[in-house]
Amino acid sequence: MDAGLPYAGAALWLLFIAIGVATTVPRASFIVLGSRAALPAVVQRALRYAPAAALAAVVAPDIFVSGGAPVILSPRVGAAAAVVIVCLRWQNPWLPFIAGMATLWGLRLVLS
Amino acid sequence: MxxxxxxxxxxxxxxxxxxxxxxxxxxxxxxxxxxxxxxxxxxxxxxxxxxxxxxxxxxxxxxxxxxxxxxxxxxxxxxxxxxxxxxxxxxxxxxxxxxxxxxxxxxxxxxxxxxxxxxxxxxxxxxxxxxxxxxxxxxxxxxxxxxxxxxxxxxxxxxxxxxxxxxxxxxxSLEFMATIALMTILLPMARARPMLLAALAGGGVAVALHALPLRLGLFVGILAGIAAGMLAEGRAGPATAGESR
Known part of the structure; x- marks a missing residue:
């Protein structure tokens, strides 16, 4: 069925469970432990930056790497710029998707 | 239950x-x-x-x-x-x-x-x-x-x-919608300066090291981003390093 996936069958399900644990444990941590535990200040500071760093590290190659090489101008970069502008100006949850995809398709049409 | x-x-x-x-x-x-x-x-x-x-x-x-x-x-x-x-x-x-x-x-x-x-x-x-x-x-x-x-x-x-x-x-190319979805959580976070620097460092390093095997560039990018954020906060002083201003 999923011949193309490197993880399949039991390995895939175990991986889902492991990712699920890595998701629920951070959320449940202090709610379950209660006020008995406290985070050292340095760790708290480091944790604050982890999500932004991780999100950017996941997203940036999707935008700026094309065909195995870094690019500065491409339909994806243009679409990402449109998403940034829309997010900074409006709160609407649908608009970033509409603007981003429309820009991506529009630039592809124009450039092809 | x-x-x-x-x-x-x-x-x-x-x-x-x-x-x-x-x-x-x-x-x-x-x-x-x-x-x-x-x-x-x-x-x-x-x-x-x-x-x-x-x-x-x-x-x-x-x-x-x-x-x-x-x-x-x-x-x-x-x-x-x-x-x-x-x-x-x-x-x-x-x-x-x-x-x-x-x-x-x-x-x-x-x-x-x-x-x-x-x-x-x-x-x-x-x-x-x-x-x-x-x-x-x-x-x-x-x-x-x-x-x-x-x-x-x-x-x-x-x-x-x-x-x-x-x-x-x-x-x-609907997979790009996943990228957009992740951007919509990242952008409000990156309004505070140290957080913006953490994102720029994380993203920049991940792009620069994209050719590393096993997606190690991603991992190094996350560490670089955390380090950049903490350095920026240290320099700006904790008083100005609030969440969003």
């Missing part, structure tokens, strides 16, 4: 639940595009419908799902996938620590459930009202009702995405 009927719950719980649901309802609409995109993205890497919904039930977290999907598809090692999932979830350790004192005095199993259901949106609406309300049942209702509603919306619309993903032609 046995769920008592609505009329047998304490009036305080019901009042809190109504209030929490009402406060969360407009915000919860924002989950719909996210859930749709996540459903489509899971099918997009080649997961079956059952595997997709299995992942959606086991991993209740849009960012962790969308962030690990390309790694699963690319055959990254398990530890890189788990480290990435953890990093994407670490902000919830802080949320958990902040909200914990309002959710004590309940059974441990219930606290695990509340932890599992913790999301950005419910956390954001909870802190103010919980500070003002002394009654523990009221707080429980205020937390659980919107959390359960968010969970339901998430599962239903992810399922819609999973079922209709096959109808969408590949040429539309």
């Amino acid at each position: 046995r769920i008592p009927s609505w009329s047998r719950l304490s009036p305080e719980f019901r009042a809190g639940a109504r209030e929490g649901f009402r406060t969360y309802l407009p915000l919860s609409i924002g989950l719909i595009p996210w859930a749709l995109v996540t459903g489509v993205a899971m099918r997009g890497i080649g997961l079956s419908a059952v595997e997709s919904m299995g992942m959606n039930l086991l991993v209740f977290a849009g960012a962790a799902q969308l962030g690990t999907l390309p790694l699963i598809a690319g055959g990254a090692p398990v530890w890189v996938i788990l480290a990435t999932a953890l990093a994407l979830n670490l902000r919830f350790v802080i949320f958990s620590a902040a909200i914990a004192r309002y959710l004590q005095e309940h059974r441990t199993s219930l606290r695990w459930l509340m932890g599992h259901l913790l999301t950005d949106g419910v956390f954001a609406i909870s802190m103010g009202p919980m500070l003002r309300q002394e009654n523990r049942d009221w707080r429980l209702g205020f937390y659980l009702a919107p959390s359960a509603w968010g969970w339901l919306l998430w599962q239903v619309f992810a399922l819609v995405g999973v079922l209709f993903a096959g109808l969408i032609p590949r040429g539309w």
Whole structure:
């Protein structure tokens, strides 16, 4: 069925469970432990930056790497710029998707 | 866990639940595009419908799902996938620590459930009202009702995405919607300067090292981003390094 996936069958399900644990444990941590535990200040500071760093590290190659090489101008970069502008100006949850995809398709049409 | 009927719950719980649901309802609409995109993205890497919904039930977290999907598809090692999932979830350790004192005095199993259901949106609406309300049942209702509603919306619309993903032609590049979804959480975070620098360093290093095997560039990028954020905060002084200004 999923011949193309490197993880399949039991390995895939175990991986889902492991990712699920890595998701629920951070959320449940202090709610379950209660006020008995406290985070050292340095760790708290480091944790604050982890999500932004991780999100950017996941997203940036999707935008700026094309065909195995870094690019500065491409339909994806243009679409990402449109998403940034829309997010900074409006709160609407649908608009970033509409603007981003429309820009991506529009630039592809124009450039092809 | 046995769920008592609505009329047998304490009036305080019901009042809190109504209030929490009402406060969360407009915000919860924002989950719909996210859930749709996540459903489509899971099918997009080649997961079956059952595997997709299995992942959606086991991993209740849009960012962790969308962030690990390309790694699963690319055959990254398990530890890189788990480290990435953890990093994407670490902000919830802080949320958990902040909200914990309002959710004590309940059974441990219930606290695990509340932890599992913790999301950005419910956390954001909870802190103010919980500070003002002394009654523990009221707080429980205020937390659980919107959390359960968010969970339901998430599962239903992810399922819609999973079922209709096959109808969408590949040429539309809908996988880019996952990138857009992740950008929409990143951008409000990056308003504070140290956070912006953490994002720029994380993204820049990940792009520069994209050719490294095993997606190690991602891992190094996360570490570089954390280091950059802490350095920037140290330089600006903790007083100015607030969340969003």
